[in-house]
Amino acid sequence: METNQPIDSYSGYLHLDRLLDCQRPRSGQAEQAVHDEMLFIITHQSCELWFKQILHDMRSVADILHDVPSGSSLPDTAVVRSRRIAAVVRHLTDQCGILETMDPCDYADFRGLLYPISAFQSVQFRKIEILFGVRREQQVLYDGYAHSSRIPVADRDELRRMEEEPTLFDRVQSWLERLPFLEVGGYSFRRAYQDAVRRMLGREREAIRENEAFSALEKQKYLVETSTVEERFDTLFDPERYREIAATGRRRFSHRAMLAALFIMVYHDRPRLQTSRRLLDALIDIDEALALWRYHHALMAHRMIGEKIGSGGSSGFHYLKSTAENRRVYTDLTALATYLIPRTDRPALDPHVLHMLDGEISP
Template sequence: MAEGDRHSREPHNYQSYLQLDKVLGSQAMQSELAGHPVHDEHLFIITHQAYELWFKQMLFDIDSVRGLFMHPSKRLDESKTLQIINRLNRVTLILKLLTDQFQILETMTPLDFLEFRKYLDTASGFQSLQFRILENKLGLKEENRIKYNQQHYKKAFSDPASMAALDASISEPSLFKVVEAWLERTPGIESSDFNFWEQYQISAHRWIEDCYLKPAQASRDAAQREARMSEYQKQIDTFRSIFETEQHNVLVERGDRRFSHRASQGALMISLYRDEPRFHQPFHILTVLTDIDALMTKWRSNHVSMVQRMIGAKVGTGGSSGYQYLRSTISDRYKVFLDLFNLSAFLIPRDYIPPLTSSMKRTLSVLSVETNGLDGEKVDDNQGATGSACSANRDLQGASGNAPEDNVLAAACKEVADMSFSFH
């Protein structure tokens, strides 16, 4: 902090920095205002305010992750992937905390809740603006939402500021969209040197034949042979749905899949070659995204259980169908990264994974990072010692005039520079 900044404002203490007067003074118990204070209303308010504060933090982190994916150069600086992982991991930890937080609320009995429920009027958790924005920014599709009392969820909000915030969360690229675009640029999906998709299909067919067709053909028992042939055909049909672009697109149109065909190829390649250095962090990103989806589902499930325990099948405080409505949200319709969950259906054993060419092996052993040059221009370099050494070597050669062929390091640098793929 600059010296002038220290003297341009009043110094903070703990109370003023956290604005605790505002935070701790915002628990207005309606039962108390009505002259009939109910002890557990205070817990009810505190718990829901805590939820909203954590929603705000998750939105803050997800916005930052979306921003890192949406770099102006349309490239993902690979030096930022650890930052992405850390912030997504934080979101998962917050969701775990929020899921466990229901246990505290459940220390209040249904009879205790009934004592102050009338003071809630039409207030309902369905009216949580931040939670709706969170769903949108993660990438929940509008058409996948269950209607609220047969009405669009936006009907719960009427003020211009809330409507504008909702519209912005819908129109901006969601986390799903930026991840999809990132996966579509996975190096090695299609190349003259290593065509992953072609090699993968060959290997998958070989595995299906070895594990399903050949045992079926060798079976002497007619019933067993028929059962095995049926299983073989199921595997063929399953893999055909990912092999053929047209069939994949039909499933996308039907809502059974979400990623584009090319993004699905990228996710599959990362999953199969996760042990390659360049795919370590991308695979971790995909794993954390499924964790977020799973925890969102768990949060909904715990919420449903709590609501059923508190009010049973009664109509909710906001006039919603309460338990029945909430239960309907616990489905694959509400999973944003459903394709990542189902990716395991298309994995093949390690022995069948197509071996990488030497060129592709080198490409997946070096990270590409976008950095700022001294003059402020964007330059591509390779992360770590190799990139630094290559840069220094270029300077030395410019001064000495040595030919690259006479320099072992120069030859290595040329090999790095010749790598045409960049995971961006």
């Protein structure tokens, strides 16, 4: 559609004639319209605009990660844009609060006109999920069919193509795998960290045995707990055990990527690693923000339609609530805290690695 507005005006630049002509309540115009359908339309439209911004930034972060050479510092723009994605998602969650000013009775007055329309069919939302790294298995819907069955045929091919391409998750993983500080000369971060953990646990065992305040039974209990902690660490240090855990779906990153992420967490006070650390944080932020949006959206749906099924045919609230936990992507990064030890127990960095970190030299 052509616009008549000159491009040098505010409304011309923003194509406001078209934008403000896109709100067409199904309940009718003027006095026949259900007043709050306008709010419903505008909220969805503004969400779709923000989805567009999220995709714009997410693609760019994936490209930056793809292009950054091994051993080079990460450009700060990757962090700035990732943090912005999280901020936008939080804003979408806040927007739910505006829509919740609508009375469920008012929603009931026009909801019947919407069938079979549902935001289930939001192509941009599916693109965000795919690009962020939600896997096909996670995307299976309540009735066993994939999302694509709800998406207009014309858009399905594009989504299928996207599923074949590298996602942001893939880019993060290969960027982590390229981190050059894990094995340098005779130095191995994995071995050094494992030794440090053993020393720490050895001290803890000794302290338990020598503590006269504990009974024999208590000592035994605490020693068993220490062994459980050691086993948990071993799942990270032993590549074979790690692969077994990954095969169950409890870990998704490759072993090397996971160790690299831990290295960044542990030594993030080195100026060279600070941007990388902030990126890992921002990814956790986005994952958390999306989970919170999903949960708030589920609560909003519950409040508006109770236990009715959704206009797209899902079980409604129960389906939506389940996605808040099932579609997390970066839980490996949150799990890293399991493997942190006090600063005083951390192994000192190998001098060559230190030099690489501080001197910006290539390995």
